[in-house]
Amino acid sequence: MPSALEISQLYKKCDSSLFSFKTTKELEPLEEPFGQKNALDAIDFAANIEQDGYNLFAMGTSGSGKHSTVMNFLQKKTRSQKAPNDWCYVNNFKDPRKPIAIELPSGHAIGFKDNMDELVELLKEILPTVFEGSAYRNEYEAINQKYMEKETQIFQYLQDEAKKHDIAMNATSKNRVSFAPVINGKVITASEFNAIEGKEKEEIEKKVNEFEKIVKDGLHGVNELNKAQRKELKDLEKRITKESVESLIDEVRSKYKYSDKITAYLDDLEDDVIHHVQDFLVKPDEMPMIPFMKELYTPSFSRYGVNLFITHEENAPSAVIYEDNPIHQNLIGKIEHLSQVGTLVTDFSMIKPGALHKANGGYLVLDARKLLMQPFAYEELKRALRSKEIRIESLAQQYSFISTTSLEPEPIPIDVKVALIGERILYYLLYHYDPDFGELFKVVADFEDSIVRSKENTHLYAQMIGTIATNHDLLPLTPDAVARVIEESSREVSHSLKFSAHLRTLSDLLKEADYWAKKNSHSAVEKDDINKVLQTRIDRANRIQMRLYEQIDEGTIMIDLSGSVVGQINALSFISMGGYNFGIASKITARTRIGKGEIIDIERKVELGGPIHSKGVMILSSYLGSTYAQNKPLSLSSSLVFEQSYNKIDGDSASSTELYAILSSLANLPIKQNIAVTGSVNQFGEIQPIGGVNEKIEGFFDICMRRDKNGFYGVIIPETNIKHLMLKTEVLEAVEKGNFAIYAVKTINEGIEILTGVEAGEVDEKGNYPSSSVNGMVMARLEEFSENARDFYHKKSDNSDEENKTDK
Structure with missing residues (x-):
């Protein structure tokens, strides 16, 4: 023993x-x-390998320190890495719906914005001065004078022709004249003209028609002169503007000649300034109007601004970004809108970066569970990693939720390593169900x-x-x-x-x-x-634990802690509620009778037993048959039940306890009630380890000490659980005093000897056990069941034959 x-x-x-x-x-x-050497090596490998798809998934239990470890490791690594380039968005003068993304060396974006702001201020100051200057005014007046003289010549010609055709002409405007016939030096009215008859009237009509053609040609010439005048004035305006702004823009252009994009942007900006120079000449403050109206007439120069999209300090390290709220727009950026007069408007200055932009050139750390809980976020992250660029699109626009016209910013290329942090189950589920996951997250750090x-x-x-x-x-x-x-x-x-x-x-x-x-x-x-x-x-x-203990003390939950009972044993179970774990004792009873080798699991019959518990019960049938009935039928029927159980029961840690109860019932040997049992059993009768061993022992100890502190009690556990024992001080003190004992067993035989005080017995060469041993008593009882069953069926068969003879 x-x-x-x-x-x-x-x-x-x-x-x-x-x-x-x-x-x-x-x-x-x-x-x-x-x-955490393996996990740290994995993080180092993922951070340093420069190949696509080698992103990291750090997995482990919540609170294991994986998040802080990943962040600290990456932050140390980035101290020696130079920050990536800056990014700006500027207006696309050819298509404002498609803003242009401009890349600049790290720390240079702010300077570029300052240069552009300074340029616009200079333009606002210089252009009005230029157009108010004498040089422009003189050329402007000279052009006007030239065309006025040509118009005067045309109208003088028309006046001369009018006299030749006996017509009085009056110019009401540049493009319109009125005329009427003249007879004997007097302009006739319409009624006087209608009163004329015959050949004289025909002559007058002929002259009027001829002069009308001359007037039409003359006015056409005036229109052509007006067009030419406007064109020449516009060309003058463009030439003066170009001469005024070209040197200013060339100065900026020379600073950024290394960037073809900036050069092309400045070319487009110069053309826009030339074509919209009037915006710089408007002076709404001098207009006699109420203040809010002045705002409507004040030109906006925001289109010449620079949206500092992603900026870094010069010589700053690359970034490690943790996005705590990885919703779609926080990952890839967003386009904001402003309400104006009931309409949503936007422009390039309202493009905002996402976490992927901020982490570009560095590392992005995300909580896997939070990421997966946000609609579309995970799919957008995968798309960005596959395409290696970030395309900012609103969900409303993608799925046609609204019809408001929005922007299509130029996508920004990215080079970023992503680290997902989550529990193991998330990693295994993603790897199993998402074919893209294994391709994009090839490195796992298991803490x-x-x-x-x-x-x-x-x-x-x-x-x-x-x-x-x-x-x-x-x-x-x-x-x-x-x-x-x-x-x-x-x-x-x-x-x-x-x-x-x-x-x-x-x-x-x-x-x-x-x-x-x-x-x-x-x-x-x-x-x-x-x-x-x-x-x-x-x-x-421990409120619930104490209430259960109180019910045991009161006898509401019936647990025997003294004496010996046949077919009854105290099992130990483990309860976890809200992070608090404790053990509790349960009474298991077994009844045996003649049958066909089945063990009835009452918990399973009423659907309170889980599959693992049921598996443990099924193993008992195999053990009984292979141990006691290898060459004959197992004529046994046994019923097992957790007494006073009203909730689901699962796990196989009570399977050895149930087997002890069955053996006790078969051998008619009482089991000591002051000893509780935990441990699962296999088909060979070996006791297997279980979980929660400390809580189970301590739970039974607490129940016993509440009953009688001076009594003796014990617990049987699997021998393989010895290394798991870290029992509280009160248990150790009771063991030292001799009031409590823990037994570790390898097999069912060892356990039944402790519970009954009777030797288990070893099988001899003929397959028999000593008659005074537990196994011998069990074997004898099973043989008795078998003989009784044979006699019963034989007698039943004889009675059936007699009945058949009588019928004949």
Whole structure:
């Protein structure tokens, strides 16, 4: 029969004498988390390989420190990398709906904008002066005078022709004249003309028609002169404007001659200034109108401005951008609109950058879950990575939600590495269901959940504790406090040979300990402060646990903790609610009778048992058949049930417990009720490890101590779970006093001996067990079932034959 475990096997202490410091303030801070070598190598590989598709997915449990690790690593790397070029958007004078993207060296965009603003101010100042100057006015007047003389000559010619045709002519405007016949020096009226008859009237009409043709030709000549005058004046305006602005624009052009795009843009800008020079000559302030009307007549020069889209300081490092809200427009940018007189308007100055633009030439870090929760964001990210350019389009425009005309900015090429951070399930789901994912995110950094508890790592963990305390401005820790934190970290991962790599949990523990230390006026965090944190956490979250314990105390939940009962056993289960975990005892009962080798899982029958639990029950049939009925039918029917269970039950950690109950029922041997059991079993009767072993043991311990602190109780666990034991102090004290024991077993035989106090028995060469052993009693009972079943069916068959003879 296995003996109880020693106290040293139940809890692995951390010896504070390993530490030579007085407080963690003396320790050198860690620059990066330890125990994550593979993950850090993956991050380094993804950051340095210059090939398409080698973006990073950093995965691990939430709070494992993967986000801060990735950010810190990339920020260090970018310190030695020069910032990428600046980007600006400017007006496209040929097609304002398609703004032009201009690339400039890092730190030069602001200078370009300043140069353009200065140019526009100079134009606004110089052009009015030029057009008000004598040189322009003289040429302007000379052109007007020249054409006035030509018009005068045409009208003088018409006057002469009018006299020849006995017609009086009056010029009402440049393009219009009126005339009437003259008889004997007198202009006749229409009524007088109508009164004339005969040949005289015909002569007058003939002269009028001839003169009308002459007037028409003359006025045509006047129109042509007007056109020529306007053209010459416009050419003068363009020439004067060009002469005035060309040198100014050439000065800017010479600064950016390395950029063909800027040169072409300045050429277009010069043409636009020449064609819209009147905008620079308008003086609305001198117009006699109310103020708001002046705004309508004030020309806008915003089209000559520069939209500083992406700028950097000169010699600045490349960027590491984390976008906390990765919605579509925050990723790829957006085009804003302004409401004017009930209409939405926009221009190149309202183009705003997204996270991809800001991270261009560097790194973009995104939370995978947040990204996937935003409509269209993930697909747009993939499109940008595949095409290596960012095209700013609004969703409303893409899907025709609105008909408002918008812009089509020139796309900007990108060279960016993306790091997605998320839990493992997201990585596996994306890899399985999205064919593009594996192509675009070829590097995975898998962060460890636990670290081996070696001497070297223990010292590194102490450094990590000190680093977190320093970074969060917390009190330093004493060696005893550090040792207690390390022990709790091992308990966190339920493994005495490891400790947790979950940095958020560690950070929270230190912050709460700092609170209690300061409240108790401690100069450093002490062991008692750590214990206070752990106890207050339990007190805040254990209401449901206490209510269940109270129901056990009252007998509402029926748990026997003393005596021995046939076919009844205490099983241990694990409950996790809102991050708080605890163990609880449940009564399992088994009844056996003659049958056809089936085990009835009542939980499954009523659909309360999950598939894993049902699998565990099915394994019991295999074990019973292969152990006790290899050469004959298993004439057994057994029913199993978790008494007083009203919710779903899953997991196979009670399968060994259920088997013990069945064996007890078959052998008619009572099971000790002061010992609870956990552990799964395989077809060979080997006990397999389970989860939550510490919580299960402690849960049963608490229930027992509430019943009788001076009694003796115990728990049977799988031997393979010994390394997971990190039990609380109260359990260790009870073990030391002899009030509690933990047994670790390898097989069902070892466990049944502890529960019944009877030897399990080994099979001999003939396949028989000692009759006084548990297995011998089980075998005898099964043979009895088999004989009774054979007699029953034989008798039933004889009765059936007799009935057939009687009928005949």
